Amino acid sequence: MMKRLGNMDYNQKRERCGQYMEALEEERRKIHVFQRELPLCLDLVTQAIEACKRELPEMAIDNLYGQSECSEQTTGECRPVVLEQFLTIKDLSTSNEEEEKDEEFDDEHGTHDPDNDSEDKNMKSDWLKSVQLWNQPDPLLPKEERLQPKMIETVVKIDESMRKDLMVNGGGEGRRKEADKDGGRKQRRCWSSQLHRRFLNALQHLGGPHVATPKQIREFMKVDGLTNDEVKSHLQKYRLHTRRPSQTIPNNRNSQTQHFVVVGGLWGPQSDYSTGKTTGGATNSSTTTTTGIYGAMAAPPLPQWPSHSNFTQSIIVEEGSESHGEEVVVRCSSPAMSSSTRNHYVKKN
DNA sequence: GCAAGAATAT
DNA sequence: CATATTCTTG
Numbered sequence: 001m002m003k004r005l006g007n008m009d010y011n012q013k014r015e016r017c018g019q020y021m022e023a024l025e026e027e028r029r030k031i032h033v034f035q036r037e038l039p040l041c042l043d044l045v046t047q048a049i050e051a052c053k054r055e056l057p058e059m060a061i062d063n064l065y066g067q068s069e070c071s072e073q074t075t076g077e078c079r080p081v082v083l084e085q086f087l088t089i090k091d092l093s094t095s096n097e098e099e100e101k102d103e104e105f106d107d108e109h110g111t112h113d114p115d116n117d118s119e120d121k122n123m124k125s126d127w128l129k130s131v132q133l134w135n136q137p138d139p140l141l142p143k144e145e146r147l148q149p150k151m152i153e154t155v156v157k158i159d160e161s162m163r164k165d166l167m168v169n170g171g172g173e174g175r176r177k178e179a180d181k182d183g184g185r186k187q188r189r190c191w192s193s194q195l196h197r198r199f200l201n202a203l204q205h206l207g208g209p210h211v212a213t214p215k216q217i218r219e220f221m222k223v224d225g226l227t228n229d230e231v232k233s234h235l236q237k238y239r240l241h242t243r244r245p246s247q248t249i250p251n252n253r254n255s256q257t258q259h260f261v262v263v264g265g266l267w268g269p270q271s272d273y274s275t276g277k278t279t280g281g282a283t284n285s286s287t288t289t290t291t292g293i294y295g296a297m298a299a300p301p302l303p304q305w306p307s308h309s310n311f312t313q314s315i316i317v318e319e320g321s322e323s324h325g326e327e328v329v330v331r332c333s334s335p336a337m338s339s340s341t342r343n344h345y346v347k348k349n
Numbered sequence: 350g351c352a353a354g355a356a357t358a359t
Numbered sequence: 360c361a362t363a364t365t366c367t368t369g
Contacts, residue, residue, distance in 0.1 A: 185359080188362055213353065232353070233362055239354095 189230050
């Protein structure tokens with residue numbers, strides 16, 4: 001009896017492995033086309049196949065002794081070494097960072113999107129969402145330590161200010177802004193989606209992008225270390241962005257019925273924002289706007305819009321940027337991409 | 350002098 | 360493009 005069951009089991013396993021292998025080979029065929037672009041991929045798959053091949057015959061033996069290396073987990077796959085590698089990688093990224101005492105996690109795959117695979121995403125967000133709200137220069141540092149210029153600066157600064165004073169006294173020139181090469185440039189703040197969410201949240205509570213003032217926002221967000229200017233800057237960008245992303249290019253002859261999803265409702269009641277849920281609207285696929293994560297709230301609820309309300313459409317695009325892993329890159333250290341062609345605007349003195 | 354916004358700069 | 364910094368104004 002038992003034996004028989006065991007056998008069946010074994011056969012099943014075997015069969016599955018076989019299928020798995022076939023699948024792999026199929027995959028390999030596909031990938032092969034992109035050999036150039038995805039050499040590693042191809043390699044991995046190949047390895048996987050080989051590993052499987054190796055395991056298949058062994059199984060017989062193993063099984064006799066009651067051990068099968070290949071014993072599948074609940075899913076019934078025998079996964080070769082290669083796959084383990086993936087797992088490992090994943091683990092690494094998970095374990096690497098923890099922290100994030102700050103509430104607000106989100107993910108939430110609502111009901112939409114029945115057709116597409118989403119569990120993959122789920123898994124991902126699982127380990128992705130543990131990213132810090134933003135990058136603190138050093139988790140170790142006390143927390144206010146950031147954006148400290150080099151102390152050497154002090155000297156330079158003094159020098160600089162003296163110079164300025166002199167200039168002012170000298171009278172002639174208005175103050176030139178002197179390229180303070182302080183190096184004192186603040187570290188760029190990365191507005192992670194979480195941070196941005198807080199931002200949006202604040203906006204929402206304060207009455208919208210056009211009424212909320214940077215200071216208010218900052219206070220509302222209660223994010224330690226966040227400065228006024230940063231918020232101001234972000235707000236500026238946000239406003240620019242949320243304004244009609246309409247005709248970007250004059251050339252726009254594609255009357256492709258751009259369709260935007262009006263989002264009036266995101267505003268008031270949205271309730272669960274406080275908990276940090278992304279009130280992701282629909283994951284509508286049709287929208288092709290350039291609007292990225294900004295769309296969250298463009299339609300002013302009740303608050304009066306300036307006056308030039310052209311009832312522009314408010315667009316919304318899913319906010320779910322996190323599911324794709326940009327957040328993993330915690331540091332944004334690159335000062336600037338070199339855009340060699342820089343235009344010199346004539347300075348108006 | 351502060352703060353918000355717009356304009357630049359990086 | 361996204362942030363930072365400077366300029367301007369109330």
